[in-house]
Amino acid sequence: xxxxxxxxxxxxxxxxxxxxxxxxxxxxxxxxxxxxxxxxxxxxxxxxxxxxxxxxxxxxxxxxxxxxxxxxxxxxxxxxxxxxxxxxxxxxxxxxxxxxxxxxxxxxxxxxxxxxxxxxxxxxxxxxxxxxxxxxxxxxxxxxxxxxxxxxxxxxxxxxxxxxxxxxxxxxxxxxxxxxxxxxxxxxxxxxx
Amino acid sequence: xxxxxxxxxxxxxxxxxxxxxxxxxxxxxxxxxxxxxxxxxxxxxxxxxxxxxxxxxxxxxxxxxxxxxxxxxxxxxxxxxxxxxxxxxxxxxxxxxxxxxxxxxxxxxxxxxxxxxxxxxxxxxxxxxxxxxxxxxxxxxxxxxxxxxxxxxxxxxxxxxxxxxxxxxxxxxxxxxxxxxxxxxxxxxxxxxxxxxxxxxxxxxxxxxxxxxxxxx
Numbered sequence: 223x224x225x226x227x228x229x230x231x232x233x234x235x236x237x238x239x240x241x242x243x244x245x246x247x248x249x250x251x252x253x254x255x256x257x258x259x260x261x262x263x264x265x266x267x268x269x270x271x272x273x274x275x276x277x278x279x280x281x282x283x284x285x286x287x288x289x290x291x292x293x294x295x296x297x298x299x300x301x302x303x304x305x306x307x308x309x310x311x312x313x314x315x316x317x318x319x320x321x322x323x324x325x326x327x328x329x330x331x332x333x334x335x336x337x338x339x340x341x342x343x344x345x346x347x348x349x350x351x352x353x354x355x356x357x358x359x360x361x362x363x364x365x366x367x368x369x370x371x372x373x374x375x376x377x378x379x380x381x382x383x384x385x386x387x388x389x390x391x392x393x394x395x396x397x398x399x400x401x402x403x404x405x406x407x408x409x410x411x412x413x414x415x
Numbered sequence: 416x417x418x419x420x421x422x423x424x425x426x427x428x429x430x431x432x433x434x435x436x437x438x439x440x441x442x443x444x445x446x447x448x449x450x451x452x453x454x455x456x457x458x459x460x461x462x463x464x465x466x467x468x469x470x471x472x473x474x475x476x477x478x479x480x481x482x483x484x485x486x487x488x489x490x491x492x493x494x495x496x497x498x499x500x501x502x503x504x505x506x507x508x509x510x511x512x513x514x515x516x517x518x519x520x521x522x523x524x525x526x527x528x529x530x531x532x533x534x535x536x537x538x539x540x541x542x543x544x545x546x547x548x549x550x551x552x553x554x555x556x557x558x559x560x561x562x563x564x565x566x567x568x569x570x571x572x573x574x575x576x577x578x579x580x581x582x583x584x585x586x587x588x589x590x591x592x593x594x595x596x597x598x599x600x601x602x603x604x605x606x607x608x609x610x611x612x613x614x615x616x617x618x619x620x621x622x623x624x625x626x627x628x629x630x631x632x
Contacts, residue, residue, distance in 0.1 A: 244595045246449035250528060253441070294504065297522050298496035302489070337445045337526045344519045389610040393441060394603050401599030408594060 228358045231351075235362030238411055241338050242370040243404040248338030252371060253396055257382075262375035264325055265333075266368030270361070272333055273342055275311055276304045277360035280343035281353055300343050308334045338367060373403060423548040430552025436529050437560035438609045443529035447561055448598035450520050454577050457565030459513055460520065461558025463502045465551065467524055470498045472538040472550035479539050491534045492525070499525040529557065560605075567601045568592045 226234070241247045248269075255265045283299050312330050315323045333339060342363050346356045377399050386395055436442045446464070451457045474494045475482075482490045503521045507514045514521070524530070533553055538546040569575055572592030574582045591597050 246445050246595065246598060247523075249444040249448065250442075253444070294500055297500050297503065297525055298493060301492055301496055301525055305489075305492070337523050340526045341519060341523055344522055348519065389607055389614060394606040394610060397599050397603035397606060401596040401603065404594075404596035404599055405591065408596065 228355070231355055231358050232362035232365070235359050236366035236369065237407065240366040240370055240407050241341065241363050242367055243400070243407045245341065247341040248333075248336055248367060251333060251336060251338075252374065252400070253393060256371055256374040256396070257378055259372065259375045259379055262371045263368075266364070266371050267325065268330055269333055269336075269338065269367050270364035271311075272308055272330065272336075272339055273360040273364045273367075274357065275307050276339045276343050277346060277356045279303050279307045280346060281351075281356050284347050296347070301340060304339065304343065305334045338363070370403065370407075374400065377403075423545055426545055426548040427552035427555075430549065430554070430556035431559065432556075434553075435556045435560060435609075436553050437557060438605060440529075442532060443527045443557060444602075446520050446523065446527060447557070447564060448595075448602055450517055451561050451565040451568055451598060451601070452572065452593050453516075453569045453575075454562060454565040455513075456516055457561040458558065459506070460517060461554070461561045463506065463517075463521060464524055464527065464530070464557055465554025466502055467495060467498045468530055468533060468554040468557075469547055469550040471495045471530055471534050472546040473543055474498075475534045475538040476541060476543045476546035482539075487539065488531075488535070491531060491539075495530055495534070496525050529553065563605055564598070564601045567604065568597050572597055 235241070239245060242249065242252050251265060251269075255261050280300055283303055284296075287293060287296060287299065308330060312323070342360060346359050349359075351359055374396075378396060381395055381399065390398075430436065434440060437444065437447050443464070446460055450460045471491070471494055475491060478490070478494075499522065502524065503514075506517070506521060533550060537549050541549070566576065569577075570581060571589045572594075574580065574586045574588050589597075592601065
């Protein structure tokens with residue numbers, strides 16, 4: 223496999239293999255937080271941040287695990303290190319930059335052990351990305367997540383005003399919207415490679 | 416029902432319908448949608464999740480007196496991650512094909528909110544045998560939900576069931592059902608069915624309570 227360029231990694235993670243709409247990662251926050259546009263934007267910021275931290279950690283852990291030849295420890299060490307790293311950064315952030323903390327704070331513990339974060343760490347290891355590639359991949363995945371979340375929130379704000387049958391209310395309608403969005407994203411297939 | 420006698424069978428049955436993890440509680444949606452493109456994948460995923468649920472429930476419930484409150488989430492995650500690693504390697508040993516089809520989603524069982532949720536909310540407060548029954552019920556409920564979605568997607572999307580052809584050559588497959596968006600649609604369809612049944616039940620309950628109220632007055 224020849225080395226894919228940074229731009230292609232970014233596009234691939236953001237559009238073609240969108241984490242939410244193609245891999246179904248991070249569905250829980252996707253439906254939970256997408257009711258309001260403003261919360262969706264803030265949530266996306268927090269996800270970007272955690273993804274960068276997770277990606278860096280996963281790269282480091284993988285180096286160590288390869289050195290001591292213990293790939294079976296991958297799952298357990300990834301999840302522990304990522305969640306503690308996020309908590310550490312959260313504390314630092316509270317001390318150093320209270321406004322940022324206020325904007326992102328409540329979301330951080332929620333998304334630490336989210337499947338999108340953990341999936342990102344696993345995928346970048348499986349794909350054998352180097353450090354810069356991993357960071358670009360994380361940025362792409364975060365951009366894709368943000369795009370899906372904001373689009374969804376925009377649709378759902380309108381959907382609240384619509385008159386839908388009572389059994390359709392809530393998650394069922396949201397699922398149909400997500401399905402249609404996902405179909406739209408299929409149009410990007412073939413962009414990356 | 417705080418101090419009521421807890422019946423293990425009840426704990427098992429409630430996972431199947433009343434508290435079904437996927438259709439009612441909306442937990443563990445990520446794997447439910449991601450690997451349900453064929454019935455076989457759905458079944459394997461359900462079985463793997465059930466195993467982890469039961470073992471994690473058992474361990475958490477056995478260790479509940481030794482785990483300090485402050486460190487409980489971390490300890491639960493450690494326990495869950497251990498069993499997930501076991502499952503991951505077991506599936507790789509049994510069928511490398513299946514392992515490839517499920518991909519990273521076996522490892523992602525570790526972040527399935529269903530398992531951490533049951534450990535935290537149920538297993539840490541109950542006796543081991545009840546925790547096991549609860550894990551089994553939730554696991555079977557999860558598997559059944561996954562199978563429902565998987566069967567719809569496989570029959571419509573590939574015209575097969577468990578890999579066996581169902582239709583004559585003329586059947587035009589709905590390719591969209593195998594693709595990611597099909598997962599959302601299949602889930603939405605089942606959710607509609609569940610909502611419809613629940614609404615009917617509620618209506619029926621209301622009517623009977625009104626009738627008994629009239630009889631009493």
